[in-house]
Every structure is written in structure tokens, then in C-alpha cells.
């Protein structure tokens with residue numbers, strides 16, 4: 001075992017910053033425009049307090065849960081993210097064990113269909129359709145750094161990558177996204193996706209009760225409360241602040257997942273208490289990967305799991321099912337208590 005291993009996600013973030021070229025660190029770490037939502041995704045967790053229960057035998061903690069009928073050892077999963085090679089040469093291979101998702105529908109539906117077929121034949125269990133990225137958010141650090149579009153090996157042979165994309169205007173990634181992403185993406189495309197696959201489809205990027213209800217209506221198998229890690233629409237609400245609204249709207253019809261700003265096991269605990277079935281982490285995995293390769297990514301996930309286990313024990317919860325709404329005190333709760 002190496003000496004002086006980081007003891008939390010934030011320390012991994014510091015190591016990642018030292019390890020990576022500025023352009024790559026900024027791409028991974030940055031958010032859209034003023035980065036209000038980026039800060040708030042994390043800060044909003046800080047405004048939720050825990051209500052521990054005591055004198056409960058917590059000598060055995062079971063963090064296992066089920067999602068779409070599959071057993072999982074923990075409710076923490078890796079968010080669908082691209083470009084892991086920016087963090088480490090091993091890239092996605094190093095984090096693949098935890099990943100089970102497909103991504104955005106592209107302008108070229110034939111490309112999307114090929115990716116879906118590939119996912120099916122490789123034994124993936126679900127498709128994640130990212131619905132918050134019809135166009136790319138304005139990431140000013142990438143514009144300043146003239147961010148070069150990362151290689152996307154899964155698209156090789158399906159799309160052309162022009163290395164000479166003119167970066168005069170700033171981010172080459174933005175240019176690539178402009179050519180690739182489909183701003184006309186709409187609810188009917190969910191129908192289309194459903195028509196070409198029997199895999200369950202989860203919609204990622206829902207932050208309102210209205211869209212959550214629609215997602216259930218069109219037959220989504222799950223809803224992911226996400227603002228894309230604050231990389232798309234700045235001033236979108238921090239995800240933990242709208243999780244409960246979405247959970248209520250969905251009313252148990254499908255599982256609700258959440259991501260954005262999760263940096264501690266206590267954050268995972270808070271999300272579970274507010275009704276999430278599972279919680280996804282994006283940047284923390286990149287930090288681990290950048291700092292220590294596959295071992296770092298694994299350590300980050302392990303640390304979050306151990307932190308969750310501790311939070312459960314100290315709150316008197318022996319299983320995920322025992323984590324309830326009564327275990328957290330939100331800002332809203334505090335305001336209502338004053339009225």
C-alpha cells in the first residue's frame with residue numbers, strides 16, 4: 001500500500017489538478033458560464049442536515065439495493081461520462097467495470113442505432129438517453145483553452161473527426177458538438193429509441209416534475225435527475241434541491257437516480273433519504289483516474305462506499321430501505337418549521 005493516499009475526494013481533486021494539463025483539468029472540472037450551478041450542486045448538499053437515530057444495533061450494514069431488477073452491492077454508480085483518456089491513458093477501460101450505459105442520440109440516427117445494437121450485443125443492461133444536451137453548454141474555460149475535442153474511439157468509423165477543426169472561435173469541442181448533437185431531439189425520439197431496442201431506457205437530465213411525469217408517460221424505465229454536472233444550463237437548479245419534487249411526480253412508477261455534486265458518502269445518504277434509488281458520480285472518478293489510474297478510480301468509489309456505510313451506521317440505518325425522509329432536514333423543512 002502506498003504511503004499518504006488521499007483520504008477523500010477533495011484530496012483526489014487536488015492531485016488531479018497537479019497531474020493534468022490545464023486544458024484537460026479545466027474541461028473535466030469546469031461548468032457552464034458563471035458556474036453558479038456548479039458551485040450550488042455541491043453547496044446544496046451542505047445545506048441539508050442529518051437526523052441520526054441512536055441505540056440501534058448497527059453491527060451489520062447492508063448497502064445493497066436493486067435497480068431495474070438487478071442486484072447492486074451499493075447504490076453508488078459511475079455516471080455515463082466520455083473522454084476518460086483525458087485523465088489517464090487507460091481511459092474507459094480503467095473504469096469500465098462500473099459503467100453500464102450508452103449516451104446521447106446523435107444527429108445521425110444510424111450512428112445512434114449502431115451504438116444501441118453494440119450495447120445490446122455487449123450485454124449492456126440499459127440505455128441512458130441524455131436529454132439535457134440538444135446543444136453543448138457554454139463552457140468558458142474550454143473556450144479560453146481552445147479545448148481540443150477528445151478522441152471518441154466508440155465513434156471511430158461511424159463519424160469523421162476533423163483534426164483541423166478551426167479553433168479560432170475557441171473550443172474545438174464546441175464545434176464538434178455543434179456538428180454532431182441534434183437540437184431537434186424531442187419526446188418523439190424517445191419513442192423511436194424504444195422502437196429499436198428492448199433494453200430499458202433511462203432519461204438523464206430531468207429536473208422538473210412536469211418532465212418527470214412525461215418521462216413516465218412515454219415509457220421511460222427510469223429518470224435521472226441531472227443537470228449534466230452543471231456543464232449545460234447555468235442557473236439550472238442544484239439537483240439535490242429538486243430530487244424530492246421529481247420523486248413525488250414519479251410516485252414510484254420508475255426508479256429515480258440523481259447525480260451532480262456528490263463528493264461524500266453523506267451526500268449519497270441525503271439523496272437516498274430524499275427518495276433516490278441510486279446515486280451517480282462523475283468527476284470524482286476522473287479525479288481518481290487522473291491521480292492514480294485505475295487504482296485511484298477504484299479507491300474513490302471504495303471511499304464513497306465506506307463513507308456511506310459510516311453515515312448509515314451513525315444514523316442508525318442498517319439497510320438502504322431504512323434510510324428515510326425522517327433522516328434529513330432540508331432548507332425547506334427549516335423554513336416550514338418557522339412558519
Ligand SMILES: Cc1cc2nc3c(=O)[nH]c(=O)nc-3n(C[C@H](O)[C@H](O)[C@H](O)COP(=O)(O)O)c2cc1C
Nearest residue numbers: 028079080081082130228229259260261281282283
Ligand atoms: C468530463 C465529463 C464528461 C461527461 N460526459 C458526459 C457524456 O458524454 N454524456 C452524459 O450524459 N453526461 C456526461 N457527463 C455528465 C455526467 O454524466 C454527470 O451528469 C455529472 O458528471 C455529474 O456531476 P459530478 O461530476 O458533479 O458528479 C460528463 C461529465 C464530465 C465531468
Ligand SMILES: CCCCCCC(=O)C(=O)O
Nearest residue numbers: 082176177180181228231
Ligand atoms: C458529441 C460531443 C459532445 C461531447 C460532450 C461530452 C459531455 O457530455 C460533456 O459534458 O463534456
